[in-house]
Amino acid sequence: MFSILRRNLKTGRVTVPVTAGPAGEHELVGAELKSKVARLLGGRSLHVREVDAGSCNGCELEITGLSTPTYDIERFGVHFVASPRHADVLLVTGPVTRQMALALAKTYEAAPEPRIVIASGDCAVDCGVFAGSYAVAGPVESFIPVDIKIKGCPPSPMTILRALLAACDRLPR
Amino acid sequence: MVDPELQTVPRDRLAAACRTLAGRTGSRLASVVVTDERSFSDAFTIHYVFSLPKDHRYACVAADLPGKDPCFASLTPFVPGASLFEREAREFFGLVPLGHPDPRPLLLHELWPQGTHPLRRDFKAPALPAASPSAAYAFQRVGGEGVFEIPVGPVHAGIIEPGHFRFSVAGEPIINLELRLGWVHKGIEKHAEGRNLPEALRLAERVSGDASFSHGLAFCQAAERIAGAQVPPRARWLRAVFGELERLYNHLGDIAGIATDVGFPFGAAQMLLLRERVLQRNGALCGHRLLRGVLRPGGVVMDLSGPAAAELKAFLARLLADFTEVERLYLETDSLMDRVEGTGAVSKRVAEDLGAVGPAARASGVDEDLRRDQPYAAYAELGVQAQVREEGDVAARMLVKAAEFRESVSLISRALDLMPEGPCSAELGAPPSGSALGWAESPRGEVLHWLALDAQGRVSRLKVKSPSFSNWPLLNWAVQGNIVPDFPLINKSFNLSYSGNDR
Ligand code: SF4
Numbered sequence: 001m002f003s004i005l006r007r008n009l010k011t012g013r014v015t016v017p018v019t020a021g022p023a024g025e026h027e028l029v030g031a032e033l034k035s036k037v038a039r040l041l042g043g044r045s046l047h048v049r050e051v052d053a054g055s056c057n058g059c060e061l062e063i064t065g066l067s068t069p070t071y072d073i074e075r076f077g078v079h080f081v082a083s084p085r086h087a088d089v090l091l092v093t094g095p096v097t098r099q100m101a102l103a104l105a106k107t108y109e110a111a112p113e114p115r116i117v118i119a120s121g122d123c124a125v126d127c128g129v130f131a132g133s134y135a136v137a138g139p140v141e142s143f144i145p146v147d148i149k150i151k152g153c154p155p156s157p158m159t160i161l162r163a164l165l166a167a168c169d170r171l172p173r
Numbered sequence: 174m175v176d177p178e179l180q181t182v183p184r185d186r187l188a189a190a191c192r193t194l195a196g197r198t199g200s201r202l203a204s205v206v207v208t209d210e211r212s213f214s215d216a217f218t219i220h221y222v223f224s225l226p227k228d229h230r231y232a233c234v235a236a237d238l239p240g241k242d243p244c245f246a247s248l249t250p251f252v253p254g255a256s257l258f259e260r261e262a263r264e265f266f267g268l269v270p271l272g273h274p275d276p277r278p279l280l281l282h283e284l285w286p287q288g289t290h291p292l293r294r295d296f297k298a299p300a301l302p303a304a305s306p307s308a309a310y311a312f313q314r315v316g317g318e319g320v321f322e323i324p325v326g327p328v329h330a331g332i333i334e335p336g337h338f339r340f341s342v343a344g345e346p347i348i349n350l351e352l353r354l355g356w357v358h359k360g361i362e363k364h365a366e367g368r369n370l371p372e373a374l375r376l377a378e379r380v381s382g383d384a385s386f387s388h389g390l391a392f393c394q395a396a397e398r399i400a401g402a403q404v405p406p407r408a409r410w411l412r413a414v415f416g417e418l419e420r421l422y423n424h425l426g427d428i429a430g431i432a433t434d435v436g437f438p439f440g441a442a443q444m445l446l447l448r449e450r451v452l453q454r455n456g457a458l459c460g461h462r463l464l465r466g467v468l469r470p471g472g473v474v475m476d477l478s479g480p481a482a483a484e485l486k487a488f489l490a491r492l493l494a495d496f497t498e499v500e501r502l503y504l505e506t507d508s509l510m511d512r513v514e515g516t517g518a519v520s521k522r523v524a525e526d527l528g529a530v531g532p533a534a535r536a537s538g539v540d541e542d543l544r545r546d547q548p549y550a551a552y553a554e555l556g557v558q559a560q561v562r563e564e565g566d567v568a569a570r571m572l573v574k575a576a577e578f579r580e581s582v583s584l585i586s587r588a589l590d591l592m593p594e595g596p597c598s599a600e601l602g603a604p605p606s607g608s609a610l611g612w613a614e615s616p617r618g619e620v621l622h623w624l625a626l627d628a629q630g631r632v633s634r635l636k637v638k639s640p641s642f643s644n645w646p647l648l649n650w651a652v653q654g655n656i657v658p659d660f661p662l663i664n665k666s667f668n669l670s671y672s673g674n675d676r
Contacts, residue, residue, distance in 0.1 A: 071449075
């Protein structure tokens with residue numbers, strides 16, 4: 001208990017503007033995101049459901065990074081939810097494998113309108129290095145409508161943050 | 174060239190020869206590799222690769238199976254760790270392991286037509302199969318009053334890869350767990366065929382994102398062995414440095430996951446902060462947070478300048494100091510330690526029988542570490558202490574990783590001090606045809622790539638064995654008798670890769 005308190009007091013504020021990209025960009029994008037979420041969703045968070053449709057897990061690694069104290073995406077009003085039924089945004093990674101195509105379609109159907117879809121990473125956009133494999137069925141957009149595409153292998157946390165900002169612009173006003 | 178030490182036997186002596194090797198002290202079945210040689214010899218060749226850590230080598234028994242009648246006596250009744258490999262051989266090549274106790278498919282789901290064997294040379298991908306499965310997968314059923322089933326997945330609640338778990342429970346305790354994986358099967362082995370080395374390396378680095386470097390390294394070492402190429406000393410040392418950096422961020426993430434799953438987010442946040450620092454450092458060092466693109470067959474593409482090395486050393490010293498403090502926080506937090514001690518225990522016997530690898534095996538008393546037993550990169554010079562515990566529970570896996578974290582920091586620091594000067598890469602020249610094994614001790618354990626190249630230097634077969642493929646079956650044992658709410662915790666203590674398993 002005391003060590004927790006001690007550490008808590010000592011740690012101070014750790015959330016830092018990320019070093020990648022122009023300094024402070026993270027805060028700027030974050031602030032914009034926060035004001036948009038507040039304006040459009042009237043006090044609740046933007047709910048994001050992540051779906052791995054066949055990824056190598058590199059994309060997941062960076063997405064989980066967004067919730068660490070360094071990026072602390074929740075302070076901008078973005079919340080990762082457990083069920084597609086609560087999702088405003090589906091963040092889909094990976095080339096869609098043949099064996100995940102059905103699960104992806106079902107997840108999409110379970111999400112309420114307007115269900116903005118972000119295809120996140122080279123694989124989600126065009127199957128990346130896996131294009132042409134017998135076990136890969138195609139990019140995300142060949143199974144569900146895609147609103148926003150982001151490249152990168154994997155996309156950096158910053159890139160994902162910007163995509164979420166773009167997703168807000170697609171929410172009904 | 175022939176590598177590793179290869180003993181070719183007639184098929185009726187295959188099982189006996191394997192059992193002899195399996196009986197050696199410390200022997201472990203590391204992989205089973207099938208090649209389709211029907212266009213040359215009208216046969217499939219099956220290779221059983223054993224790791225013999227006491228002898229510091231791998232050994233291999235191979236037999237030809239006629240193309241028209243590719244059956245062989247299953248090793249599974251004697252070596253349980255052979256089960257998944259033989260199911261895989263049946264599925265991907267259409268071989269017939271006679272006497273194998275489990276007739277079910279492994280990675281390919283019901284939507285594929287019967288008789289789909291993707292790794293046969295004459296395989297043509299069938300049209301996109303109908304979405305509705307033709308037959309249901311036969312999960313093992315547990316009957317009796319009050320017993321019910323809980324199906325979970327493939328899409329889970331968290332930000333995690335897809336997999337299906339089927340629990341049979343009576344009240345809260347788990348009686349049986351069945352795994353259904355394969356959802357993220359990307360056909361990587363087949364997809365690598367016909368590609369040149371740089372292209373195939375890009376694929377190898379994407380077998381499992383969080384082990385990009387280890388998979389890339391195993392692949393490169395196999396290619397270098399085929400070419401008979403000497404990697405310059407400095408490149409070997411740099412490879413050890415990057416390999417340990419990969420271990421650092423993985424172990425930090427794994428330990429954080431334990432805190433998350435016992436409801437100790439403060440502890441998790443502290444570890445994840447450290448993980449992010451390592452990832453950012455990786456990015457600053459080589460331009461990729463997951464260390465992709467650092468390797469090339471023959472060496473590494475980049476050097477560490479003197480100032481960069483000094484900075485890295487200072488960084489590690491700070492990291493270790495902060496880690497030590499957070500580690501103490503974990504050990505002093507009773508609500509965490511109470512949950513992890515005694516939970517999800519795997520006995521040494523089970524770990525050995527199933528051929529477990531990496532920290533999961535070491536936490537159950539299996540004293541094996543490829544960096545020490547079959548050193549590659551600069552590990553022979555560096556000298557590695559294997560971190561072994563006996564308890565086999567969630568706590569032991571966590572503590573082994575914590576100890577390995579410290580060991581990694583010290584390995585990197587030593588490497589930075591002792592690294593010789595010189596070039597970072599050698600030209601492989603035109604690689605001759607041939608096959609070889611490459612291995613690496615990834616954060617999760619043994620990564621094994623069997624690579625075969627044709628006369629044009631293109632991949633004719635790549636067999637990838639990830640540590641997750643070896644370790645998933647442990648989970649079934651670890652959860653027995655534990656309660657369902659502890660499942661996420663037990664699962665996280667292994668933190669296996671779905672993509673690495675499914676490929
Ligand atoms: S885009 Fe890159 S990191 Fe993401 S799933 Fe594909 S290979 Fe992995």
